[in-house]
Amino acid sequence: MGRLxxxxxxxxxxxxxxxxxxxxxxxxxxxxxxxxxxxxxxxxEDVIYDVMLDAGHGGIDPGAIGNSDVYEKHFTLDIVLEMGRILTEHGLKVGLTRDTDRDVSHLVENGTRHRRDLLGRFKMMNQARVGMSVHANSTKNPSTSGAIVFYLHDSYIDKLFAQIVFDELERVQVMNHNYVVPRSTLLLLKAKVPVLLVEVGFMSNPQDLAKLADRDFRVHVAQALSTGILKFLAAQNLEQSEP
Ligand SMILES: [Zn+2]
Incomplete structure (x- = not known):
């Protein structure tokens, strides 16, 4: 209260x-x-989790569809659930935008279902110290393959996070680019904490699709992405503890 x-x-x-x-x-x-x-x-109190993991798509939104009706939403959820287990074992408080086959449009009141879903995920990203959204790609050219790590354009800290994750992912999957890719148009990346969007492979590419359909490969991807998150958080803690 002010004084008069x-x-x-x-x-x-x-x-x-x-x-x-x-x-x-x-x-x-x-x-x-x-x-x-x-x-x-x-x-x-805004920050409830160490990390927020977002499994792309879900519910009525299948994401990319591979041949024989395999959906991106199932692969992303499986990878993210595995990441959740790994990171929880390492003592992190893990938040998931979804842990079942559903979207998160119920978190926001107004707008189209797609918009509400996106804003719901964005809202949840802001409750953690760092975030990662996991997707699988698709394109018309079946020879295009490999993973891509997107980070927020012009953000030094997000680029550092992206590079650490890239280096880990490169051990288990071919990369589409040999560098991390800046983006300024993806809403999720604009959260107030470092957030990455990782495309783990192309469902339109037969080799990538075969890998993604293999549970062992998905576990390896989950381990690589989790290691990247752990290394980035350790680097961030070190930076913050320095005078
Ligand atoms: Zn996707």
């Missing part, structure tokens, strides 16, 4: 005081508003 001060001033000073008060109000609004927003955004 009553100041008696000579009449000739009154207008000057009014103008000064207006200036102070304008400065207070424009000067302190962003700070207030950041302070609210960084309240510790």
């Amino acid at each position: 001060y009553v100041i008696v001033v000579p009449r000739y000073l009154a207008w000057g005081m009014v103008i000064l008060a207006c200036c102070l109000v304008v400065l207070a609004i424009y000067g302190s508003f962003p700070l207030a927003v950041y302070t609210i955004a960084l309240l510790p």
Whole structure:
């Protein structure tokens, strides 16, 4: 609560005081508003999890569809559930945007189902220190293959996270690019914490699809992505503990 001060001033000073008060109000609004927003955004109770894992698609949204009716949404969920087990074993508090075959559009009230689903995932990303969204790709050219790691364009810390994950993923899967790929248009990457979107392979490529259909391969991918997250969190802790 603010305090109310009553100041008696000579009449000739009154207008000057009014103008000064207006200036102070304008400065207070424009000067302190962003700070207030950041302070609210960084309240510790906002962050509930160490990591938020997002299995792409789900429910009525199958994502990419491989031949013989295999769906991206099933592969991404399996990989993410495995990651959840690994990271929990390492003592991390893991959040999942979904742990069953469903979407997360129920978390947001307005907009189309697709938009609500996306915003729901975005909202959950902001409850963790870091996040990762796992997908499998598809394209018209069946010879296109390999994994891609997307990070937020122009973010140094996200790029570092992406590179660490890339180095781990490269051990178990061919990479589509030999570098991490910046993106400025993906909403999930714009969360206030470092978030990556990882495409683990192309369902439109027969070799990648065969790998993805193999449970052992999915476990290897989950292990690689989890190791990347653990290494990034360790690097972040080190940076924060330095004076
Ligand atoms: Zn996808």
